[in-house]
Structures are given as C-alpha cells and as structure tokens.
Amino acid sequence: MKDITSFLTTALLTYCCLLNPLTTLLVAQSTDNNYSIVYEGDQGPGEGKHIVLVSGDEEYRSEEALPALAKILAYHHGFTCTVLFAINPETEKIDPDYQKNIPGLELLKDADLMVLFTRFRALPDEQMQHILDYVEDGKPVIGMRTSTHAFRFDENSSYQKYSFNSQEAGWEGGFGRQVLGETWINHHGNHGSESTRGLVNGLAEDHPVLKGVQDVWGPTDVYGLTNIEGDETVLLYGQSLLGMEPDSKPNYDKSIVPVAWVKNYEAESGKSCRVFNTTMGAAVDLKSDDLRRIIINAAYWCVELEDQIPEESNVALIGKYDPTYFGFGEAQQGLTPSDFTVDQRSIK
Secondary structure: OHHHHHHHHHHHHHHHHHHOOOOOOEEOOEOOOOOEEEEOOOOOOOOOOEEEEEEEOOOOOHHHHHHHHHHHHHHOOOOEEEEEOOEEOOOOEEOOOOOOOOOOHHHHHHOOEEEEEEOOEOOOHHHHHHHHHHHHOOOOEEEEHHHHHOEOOOOOOOOHHHOOOOOOOOOOOHHHHHHHOOOOOEEOOOOOOOEEEEEEOHHHOOOHHHOOOOOEEEOOOOEEOOOOOOOOEEEEEEEEEOOOOOOOOEOOOOOOEEEEEEEEEEOOOOOEEEEEEEOOOOOOHHHOHHHHHHHHHHHHHHOOOHHHOOOOOOOOOOOOOOOOOOOOOOOOOOOOHHHHOEEHHHOO
C-alpha cells in the first residue's frame, strides 16, 4: 500500500510540474514515519554530516525552535538535519506535555551531532539508552535552555543518576551538570519581566564560536548558575534587563551570569566530546540573529569544522517564523512533524 501511495504521490507531483513548470512545490521532508522530519543538506561545509535535534519541553517551544535551526543548518550550511519530537502515542501528535516518549532516538547511533532541547523528560529505558550510548561514544552535544534539567527520573529508575536533582557521587546534578556543565538552579532574572542581554566575554572573543557574534538579546530571563568557569570557557554572559525589550535598561543590582559556554566532557568510556551549552534559546529568543549565529557556529565547532566557520555565518530564517511565546499551556495543538515542511520558494 505504501509503495502505491508513494507512486501516486510522485506521479501527481510530476504531472503538476509538467502542467505548470513555474509551480513551486512544497519540499516534503517528512520521513516514512509520523514522528520526525528531515531536512536534506545540499551544498556547504556540513555536507555529509548528520545532526539529530531532540525537542521536548513544555515551556519554551523547542518544537518550533529546533525545526527553525535545522532549516538554517541544512539549507545554508549543508548539514542533513533530523528533528525529533515529543509524541503522544494516543494522538500521534506533537505533545510537549507528554514527557515519556521521543521516538526516533535510535538515529543517534549514526549522528555526528546531537542538539538537545528537553525539559524534565522521563524517557523509557530503551529511548534514554540511545542518548547515553551517543555520549559515551564521545560524540558532540549542543544543549539549549532547559537542557540543564533535561531529565527527571524517580528514585526507582535505573537512570536516576541522570536526573537533574541527582545526588549520586560523581553524578551530582545529573546529565545537565556532568555533561553540559550545570543543572537547574533558579531564575536569576525575574521570569517574564526581565529579558537578557548577551555580553561577549572579551577574554574569549577570538574563540571561533564567537565569529560575527556581537548583538545577542532574548526575552527569556537569565538562569542562575553555580558551577561554571571551571573547565568551561564562557563565551557569553547574561545581563538582566529591566524590561522585555532590547533597549530595556540593565538591572545593575544583579550580577552577570554565564549564558553560553563550551567544554569537553570526559565520558565514563574514556572518550571525550565537545559540548556547547546555552541557557538561552527559546523559540522567541531565536529571533535574535546573533543568538542563531552562535548556535550555528557551535555546530561547526562541535563537529571540528571550526576552520570553516564564515566570518559572518548565514543565519537567515527559512520561510515565515512567528514563534509562539513561552509559557506553560501555550503550545500549538494538533501539530505533526509534517507541519514543519518548507516551501521551496523560501530557500535562497
């Protein structure tokens, strides 16, 4: 049946093109499943590299943010990108509130980079193991916003040490602190009323991930941290602003706090991987060109292509990008991965 459907679809598209050669068709990157979407890289330094982007948070719209980044990485830089989503098995729809299912994680086995943007997930053992196998294999990771507290397992879980609140010796703070550099601490900025200005660390301004990065701002607040500036290299500090606009005045009563850094993670296997983490990155934050730029640059760095990072990476958004504002219970309902396909006309 699938073969017949595929044949008929191909025939219809061919007919439409013959009927009107000027017709521009939607690029349907959906795979033969209902839980992921693939953007095929074309030309660029990332050609031949596969990035798996893992979404799943209830608050900051990772299900909208990661497809936007994936399109940029694929169509401007040549990476092939697969985006995975939290899927409710009953509805087969994207459901950020469903914390126990992100199908497709087995694709990490052959991935060159994982971008993680999850919050308090309690994944089944077989899914979680794919993430751990990936990291233990010494492969690079980009963490975004709530990935400092990516997982929450109860005390009966065999994966409890990876939970954000782990107290196990050697795994204090769980996956977030041990792999990415920090776990959940608090809101340093006032959530919903203080935005964040990203300040480039002058001592690291020559780091390749900072190429072309000057003006970073996002409406989400600065996260509190306790454990950065050991083995990590801070790239951006976050300054709390007294308002939700880019020109809001700084809150000088609050210290600046790291919001983006790089590090190497030494896995229990003995292998080492490159890590970039930012506590910014909500879907609305990504309207900032230079926040997108630092993440795109980080993808190059993570896969050891830092010598090919452009002086000013192309971070133009593909198609319309009008992200949903952050907040609980604010996710768009009824979405499927196919809702994030791309109109070929928007690719330049």
